[in-house]
Amino acid sequence: MLSADEAADLIEAIASRQDRAAFAALFRHYAPRVKAFIMRGGADAEAAQEIAQEALIMVWRKAASFDRSRASAGTWIYTIARNKRIDLLRRTGRPPIDTEDWLTTFHPEPDDPDKSVLAGQTYTRVQELLGGLSTDQLIVIRMAFFEDKTHTAIAEELKLPLGTVKSRIRLALGRLRDALEKENEP
Amino acid sequence: MSRHPAPEELLLDYASGALAEGPALAVALHVALDPAARRLVERLGALGGALMETEGDAALDPAVLERTLARLGDVPVEPRPAPYVPRPGFEWAPPPLARYLRPNLRWRRVLGGFEEMRLSTHDAAHQISLLRLMPGRGLPVHRHAGTEHTVVLQGGYTDSTGNFGVGDFTMGPDSEHEPIADPGDPCIALIVLEKPIVLTGPIGRWMNPLVGRGWL
Incomplete structure (x- = not known):
């Protein structure tokens, strides 16, 4: 296993x-x-392997943009992988977006007083959080992140009212906020 | 914290990469201007990262690493990007908008007393514009045929639903509204329209054929 600090050292x-x-x-x-x-x-598997390779090459290219006080290595690499997935979808008919721009928007401005929220041991917290979500909440969150679906598409696929999906998302995000705010306490 | 934040489920759609270019740009600008939205999107990034870390790994041919290492000679490690400096005349533009501001972009007067810059994107399902309204001026009464995303970038406006300032985000479909620009700086907003809006006022109805031709 690679700790968050070790991964950040490698990028630096x-x-x-x-x-x-x-x-x-x-x-x-x-x-x-x-x-x-x-x-x-x-x-x-073949396309996924290509995306993984391209994502890691992007990590190499953009390594100097990484700032461990603002995001953990895992978060940063996730955003790069997500952007590469969007690139793949672009080739299969989705409207494209400029993926490098997304990288920039994920970087908070230097004057943001509330940084380092996501650095360090956040993973442990988030993993605890995932363990604490209800099955219903977890299904929706996983569909959003893994299957790249909007909450509207998720509601359609699960044949649930839109309001139900929204409230599951909001409950899950409320727990996320609680879990991460706890971390900032002394 | 803005008084009119984007709904959390939309921030999740944005953070997971599920939004089309137009709505993604609207959310990106809101996120750039609203620290609370930014914090949530960052946390969602951490959630995505944690999901990716814990999901396990797929078998990878060891030769892929060798092939990747062999390619690195042609890939420079780029220097840290310089801080964002807005273009003169576009001081109100947050960083995510910069790449859409082509060199020849100018405010264009539109019937109805406002100005527009039409942004070109790859997103065929949405029309993406910047609108500028002088203080005290209004948009014609209109309702939205499709979903409309609005983010205020400078100044502010007021309509029957409330007052909207820099960073505020709204999303239709909504009832009819007639926004009026607040005193002070001209109001500049990004408008992302799913379909052309339908004007319903007496002048607006006359303008509908123009709207249909993409004037608005």
Whole structure:
């Protein structure tokens, strides 16, 4: 396993000295996870492998943009993988978006006083949170992240009223907020 | 915290990458201007990251790493991007809008007393415009045939549903409304329309054929 700090060290080693050994270590940890994540959304193994490869090359290119005080390595790599998935969908007929722009928007401005919320041990908290969600809430959240569906599409697919899906999302996000705010307390 | 935040389920759609380009741009601008929305989107990023980490891994051919390493020689590690500096005349434009502001973009007067900049995107299902209203001026009474996303980027406006300032986000379909720009700086807003809006006032009805031709 790779801790959040170790992963951040590896990205910084790429940024400061183009460290290929650091890249290889990141690749071994994250490329199989990105591939699994993309396959969850319905892509075949070959396409998912290509996206994983492209996502990790983007990690190399953009390593200097990474800021460990603002996002954990896992969060940052997730956003890159998500953008690569959108690129794939673009080729299959979805309206394209500029994926690099999304990367920028995920970076808070330097004057944001509330940074580092997501750094460090947030994963532990979020994982605890996921364990605490109801099955109904978890299904909706997983469909959103893995299958790249809007809440409207999720409601249609589950044959649920839109209001039900909205309230499940809001309850789950309320718990997310509680879990992460706890972390900021001394 | 803005007085009119985007609904949380829409922020989830945005964070998971499910939105089309037009609505995604509207949410990106709201997120850029509203710290509370930004915090939630960041947390959603952490949630997505945690889901990806815990979902397990798929078998990967070891040769892929070798092939990837071999490609790195052609891929430079880019320097840290410079801080965003808005273009002169576009000081109100948050960073996510910058790439849409083509060099020849100008305010264009539109019948009805407001100005427009039409943004070109790849999103064929939405029409994306910047509107500018001088203080005290209004848009013709209109209702929305499809969903409309609005984000205020400068100044503010008031209609029967309330007062909207910088960063505020609204989403139709809604009842008829007649927004009037507040005193102070001209009101500038991004409008993302799913379908052309239908004007319902006496002048508006006359304008509908123009709307149909994409004037608005």
